[in-house]
Amino acid sequence: MVANYLYNSILNKKNKDSILKANLVSLKQNFDSDLKETKKVNEAMRVKIPMDEKYAGIYKGGERSGYMEINKKGKVSWGNLKGQLYMLSDSTGLINFRTMLRSFSVKKDHGAVLGVYSNERYFSR
Incomplete structure (x- = not known):
């Protein structure tokens, strides 16, 4: 942000102060979002x-989503991501991959687990 402001100053950009204000707003929004996610976890x-434990298993996502595996202790593997599933209710939760936080919910039909959702991506059993 500082480097961007200096660069805009060197170029004599007249809107350098408004760009700095927009960058500060964006930084605060990111900070607030991270704080909210930390509180949720x-x-x-x-x-x-x-x-x-019936949620444990391998789930197949779409072409770009790959596979998600959940073990009986809630350890989740999704491609190169490894994390922990924390339940918020009997069928919703959060997956903490450390570098990102993903929502989690279960799709059931008459008690049978059909698949799971993670941030609007569907993975079928």
């Missing part, structure tokens, strides 16, 4: 709702 960890 901490709450899920504190609640400690156990994962139903």
Whole structure:
């Protein structure tokens, strides 16, 4: 942000101050979003709702989504990502991949697990 401001100053850009203000707003929004996600993960960890072991298994995503594997302890592998599933209810939760946080929900039909959703991506069993 500082380098961008200096670069805009060197170029004598008249809107350098408005660009700086926009960058500061964006930085605050990112900070607030990260803080909110951290609070969600901490709450899920504190609640400690156990994962139903019938969610364990391998799920196939679309062409660009690959496979997601969930073990009985809630460890999730999705491509190169490895993380922990924290349940927020009996069928929703958060996957903490450390570099990103993903939502998690289960699609059921009469109690049978058909698949899972993660941030609007569907993975079938």
